Amino acid sequence: MDKFPEYTLSIKLGQLFPPRPISNVPSEDVLRRISNLPVYIRTQTCATFGWDDGKYYRKVMGTALMTVEEEKKFLEIVTNAFKKYHDFMFGQYIRPQRTIGKKIFRKSR
Structure with missing residues (x-):
C-alpha cells in the first residue's frame, strides 16, 4: 500500500499527460497523447x-x-480531458506562442 497515494496519483497523471511535448516529432506526440487519453x-x-x-x-x-x-x-x-487535449494541441501545434517577458509573440511560419 502506498504511503502517499495522492502524490503517486499526481505523478502518474503528469506522466500520462505531460505539459510539454513527449517527442520532437509532432505526429508521434499526437499519437501518444491520443493513446494516453483513455488511461487518463x-x-x-x-x-x-x-x-x-x-x-x-x-x-x-x-x-x-x-x-x-x-x-x-x-x-x-x-x-x-478532451478540452485539456485540445488546448494543448492548439497551443503547441496550431497557434504556438512564445513569451518574452510579459509580451506574447506568435511564432512565424
Whole structure:
C-alpha cells in the first residue's frame, strides 16, 4: 500500500499527460497523447469515485449501472480531458506562442 497515494496519483497523471511535448516529432506526440487519453480518463474517474479498474469497466461498459450523478460527473471528467487535449494541441501545434517577458509573440511560419 502506498504511503502517499495522492502524490503517486499526481505523478502518474503528469506522466500520462505531460505539459510539454513527449517527442520532437509532432505526429508521434499526437499519437501518444491520443493513446494516453483513455488511461487518463480511467485514472481520473477511479480517483474521483474511489473505484478500482474492474468497477470502472463494469460501470462504463454498462454491466453495472451508473447513477445519474455518476454519469454526469463521468461526462464532466471526459469533457475536461478532451478540452485539456485540445488546448494543448492548439497551443503547441496550431497557434504556438512564445513569451518574452510579459509580451506574447506568435511564432512565424
